[in-house]
Amino acid sequence: MDSFPLEGLRVLDLTQMLAGPLAGTRLGDLGADVIKVENPDGGEFNRTHGFQDVTFQGEMTTFLAVNRNKKSLPINLKLPQGVELLKKLAKSSDILVHNFRPGVLERLGLSYEDLRAVNPQLIYCAISGYGRVGRLANRPGQDLILQGYSGSMFAVGSESDPPRPGALWAADAMSGYQAVIGILAALHARTHSREGSFIEVDMYGVVLDAQLQELVTFLNTGKKPVRSQSPSAHASIPSPYGVYRTQDGWMTLAMSPLPALGELLENDWLRSLSNYNDGHVWRDQIFAEIEHAFEGHPTSYWVERADIFGVWAGPVYDYDDLASESHLVESGLLTSQPGSAGEVKTVGVPLKINGERPRIRFGAPTLGADTASILKSMGLSDEEINDLIANGVTRKCA
DSSP: OOSOTTTTOEEEEEOOTTHHHHHHHHHHHTTOEEEEEEOTTTOSHHHHOOGGGOEETTEEHHHHHTOOSEEEEEOOTTSHHHHHHHHHHHHTOSEEEEOOOTTHHHHTTOSHHHHHHHOTTOEEEEEESSOSSSTTTTSOOOHHHHHHHHTGGGSSBBTTSOOOOOSSOHHHHHHHHHHHHHHHHHHHHHHHHOOOOEEEEEHHHHHHHTTHHHHHHHHHHOOOOOOBSSOBSOTTSOTTOEEEEOSSSEEEEOSOOHHHHHHHHTOHHHHHOOSTTHHHHTHHHHHHHHTTTTTTSOHHHHHHHHHHHTOOEEEOOOHHHHHTOHHHHHTTSEEEEEETTEEEEEEOOSOOBTTBOOOOOSOOOOTTTTHHHHHHHTTOOHHHHHHHHHTTSOOOOO
């Protein structure tokens, strides 16, 4: 892809951890010039805190994962000079994204209103746990806590299980994508109004939005997901929805007609259950009937036969299986990005434009790698840059 949809746009990324950095990364993937603004003393959280502190090429892998296609400019926002430097940057930028708690940037004089005064066309996106209004507004907005507030933990597993969180960072990832949706909408609106916008994304709203079917059902009828005795993959979906052991591993069974499952397993009782709601009425009995039915053959055998009979099924992979899945390489979903000492394996951009995935132009930056080039592009002299570094306002990569 020779040209990028967001080429020519400048983004100030003041985010950390996952939801915010993912939004900045996606904007960078689409061609925006993303400047990552972080604390000069150690940088953002994920530079120093990672999964079991695993590093690659000198950086935490968690940081490398969601900070590609960005440049690094450390700014100490606790200093008045740092605040003024950011305002100068904002004057020539199109978008600012942050995920500080409500009130933090306002106290520094960097609210939407403050920056709108220097750049009326700025699109200002604030990601927070619960928004600025309501009793939860200042609560920590971490993914697991949001899952707990969302009600979703009682929709998975059996009735005797404790609440079950999901392993995917769904609240974080979906919030990052929601931020990008809002920003793209504001960019379109700006082409007509010539004015910027204030975009707010609250993670609590995002995880509720992901449960629209369940919540519309409950809010209007009072009916909520009810766990069964068997370990269902979702309390609202009828059997055989779940995970089952095979001879060499595990397989999933999704929403499939029970008569088709009966044909697959040569089971006359399942063949007789032709009503969709039978999967709810007989859920525990169905699970008991098929719990061990797949243990005589390997997963590949059952998936192949399931396709023949119109039963939706698939294997349960671990990460070793993902690494050897040829489809991910053929489709471009497993790729690499530049690193400080060679390539860093990563996941490709999960969208295509005109048949092509946006390429990864450069990898996650070392702290302060782009300080000199960014500040020079703003018109600062070498002497002015060195003064900012000496006064602790910013830093350059060693």
